[in-house]
Amino acid sequence: xxxxxxxxxxxxxxxKTSKSSFVIDCPTISPIExxxxxxxxxxxxxxxxxxxxxxxxxxxxxxxxxxxxxxPHPAKFNKLHLTYSFNSDADDLTxxxxxxxxxxxxxxxxxxxxxxxxxxxxxxxxxxxxxxxxKMISGGGSNIDLGEISGCPS
Numbered sequence: 001x002x003x004x005x006x007x008x009x010x011x012x013x014x015x016k017t018s019k020s021s022f023v024i025d026c027p028t029i030s031p032i033e034x035x036x037x038x039x040x041x042x043x044x045x046x047x048x049x050x051x052x053x054x055x056x057x058x059x060x061x062x063x064x065x066x067x068x069x070x071x072p073h074p075a076k077f078n079k080l081h082l083t084y085s086f087n088s089d090a091d092d093l094t095x096x097x098x099x100x101x102x103x104x105x106x107x108x109x110x111x112x113x114x115x116x117x118x119x120x121x122x123x124x125x126x127x128x129x130x131x132x133x134x135k136m137i138s139g140g141g142s143n144i145d146l147g148e149i150s151g152c153p154s
Contacts, residue, residue: 032075040065042109043082046102051088058098061086077117081133085124095125103136 004016011026024034044063051058061084068079084099099121103110110119119136122129 032069036065036067039080039107039109039113040082042107043084043099043102046106047084047086047098050098050101050106051090054090054094056088056090056094058086058088077113079118079120080113081120081122083122083124087126092125092128092130096123096131099123099131 002018005024006014006016008014008023013024013026015022015024024031040063044061047061047063048058063085064083066081066083067077069075070078082103086095088095090098103119103121105111113119114136120133121131121136122133123131
């Protein structure tokens with residue numbers, strides 16, 4: 001994958017990929033907001049495609065991301081909470097499995113930050129909250145203490 005970003009004018013930049021291009025208009029939308037939007041969109045596409053591959057349909061999908069950032073700069077993400085709200089023709093257990101498949105396996109952007117960011121989620125399926133403030137199994141952030149591990153010296 002390759003992306004090229006070129007300065008256009010003032011604080012506007014054009015990002016070009018092998019497939020398309022788009023304008024990044026800072027400070028209207030900051031690069032970190034684009035980054036968060038990419039993370040959310042990655043998972044949202046999974047919540048449409050996984051059910052579709054199972055012969056199911058998702059409608060009214062909204063994924064909201066709320067981030068707590070470290071202070072001072074570089075102000076990395078400390079915590080990310082994602083709220084998934086959608087309707088489908090599946091049961092609640094299946095709907096929650098779609099979200100977990102996205103978080104734990106398929107969404108490469110979430111998997112890129114999960115070792116440094118504490119990630120939690122809420123799922124609202126067919127109008128009912130089926131998971132609330134659940135922590136991602138492997139998204140523990142950088143404060144994970146695995147204790148002493150004996151093995152080969154590095």
